[in-house]
């Protein structure tokens with residue numbers, strides 16, 4: 001496979017053929033662009049194409065995408081994803097799962113949403129990977145993958161991960177960013193070690209209050225040393241036994257798109273806290289200030305603001321737990337069903353650091369509600385399955401609405417909640433169209 005590390009290769013070749021060559025095949029010597037296919041360049045290209053040689057390679061202009069590679073630029077194929085996913089952007093790669101593909105208790109990797117801020121990095125050789133823990137610790141650590149896997153107690157947990165901007169498309173006026181509908185969320189079975197155990201091994205100093213996370217994906221500008229994103233979280237959240245450094249997803253090695261070889265999973269908080277491709281955790285004596293921590297990013301107004309308001313950065317604060325939410329994963333919106341006959345409606349519910357306590361369903365635009373059955377969670381921070389038997393009394397168009405409530409009595413709103421400059425925390429009820437025939 002070629003080293004395709006950013007947007008569709010064709011696009012990259014259109015925009016900057018020289019850089020594309022350099023990215024795919026290593027270096028290109030500028031004074032000799034035509035006929036660059038010698039030595040290392042030729043070797044790299046033959047390997048990439050999986051052939052033994054390119055007889056007329058010396059005729060091939062630099063900056064021309066080999067036709068065989070032009071076939072391999074499909075971002076779904078690159079990221080190992082089902083085609084049913086919604087592609088919001090291919091540079092950076094951002095894919096959403098439509099609601100009806102969130103019907104699994106454990107979301108398969110092929111269906112799990114992808115949110116990248118920078119490049120989709122070429123997988124690092126496992127032997128080259130290190131995880132550094134430094135800053136406000138007694139003993140800084142530099143862990144190899146072997147040490148991470150073998151020197152700490154492994155845990156396997158079902159944990160939901162949701163992008164802070166999930167539901168952004170519902171806000172008006174429209175904040176900038178990916179226009180996620182409901183599917184920037186998934187619930188995988190992650191295997192890894194508790195970040196807590198690593199921090200205890202390093203020995204937290206009393207001054208330790210926050211973490212800052214770093215990784216080996218690149219900023220889209222290509223600027224060396226410039227992080228794509230670097231968020232973190234308060235020490236309490238990082239010491240929660242459900243916050244892990246995961247190296248397996250659903251029983252397989254961490255997929256390339258989800259952070260190979262290891263990532264943080266800090267469930268219940270905006271997904272951006274869960275650094276993929278993680279290489280360093282900097283323990284800090286104050287709130288972290290990397291890209292994604294300041295200004296309007298992943299921050300909410302301290303006080304409610306009017307839609308479209310300009311909010312002073314000083315009046316913004318870092319987001320914490322995500323709110324109670326649910327999705328209807330079956331049937332798919334637009335389904336038809338016989339009038340007068342019961343059919344199953346089902347989905348998932350989750351609630352950040354809290355837990356769903358009930359889910360109710362309405363077929364009359366919220367005038368009346370009926371309780372759904374809610375399965376227990378296999379562990380804290382997993383989403384929970386709910387099911388309801390629904391009968392549509394007569395022929396015609398209906399909407400099925402679902403509303404989850406957490407253990408503190410906080411329910412999902414039926415309309416879009418508090419507008420905020422970047423469009424976070426939209427937990428409005430999900431609804432689907434069903435026609436009775």
Ligand SMILES: Nc1nc2c(c(=O)[nH]1)N[C@H]1C(S)=C(S)[C@@H](COP(=O)(O)O)O[C@H]1N2
Pocket residue numbers: 112113114115116117118161162163164214215216217228229257258259270271272273274275276277278
């Ligand atoms: N290194 C790195 N980690 C990252 C990101 C990123 O761009 N780079 N995106 C974050 C955001 S905003 C989200 S919502 C989650 C998404 O995780 P997923 O792509 O595995 O679904 O990863 C987070 N971790």
Ligand SMILES: [Mo]
Pocket residue numbers: 115162163164165270271272
């Ligand atoms: Mo995100």
